[in-house]
Amino acid sequence: MSETAKWRDGVTVVRGRKLDRVLRDPSGTGRATALDFSGTGGQKTWIGTVTIQPSAKTGLHHHGRHEVAIYVLKGRSEIRWGDRLEFAAEVSVGDFVYFAPYVPHQELNLSDREAVDFLVVRSDNERIAIKLDGVPVDRPEMVF
16 A cells, blocks of 8 residues: 555545535534544544524433533534523633533523524544433622
């Protein structure tokens, strides 16, 4: 094998327009996988996008043993966390958020007109999202 051919499949490019079609599909989940490394040799990371529609929010959940990081691409969101979502931070374009393993959390879109788009990186390729029951506090402590 030539030195040039050795690296031929070492880089994967995923075009944004492909993800955009998935994210904007009305029947979709608001999530699009960019790279899950199925068949590409990687095993330890999931990278994708999440869109939260105007005035929408996720349910209370955690991602098990996964570490999760998000980067806000578009919009404004409130991130709430804790057993009763008693802590909160507002985030917007350019902000990063890190979730330690097992931390209960929720993402809310603060706009009634514009979707929030996140770039998401998870420390494992498994699709762990554990829904939790809980009654959120009325007014969380704003941490940042």
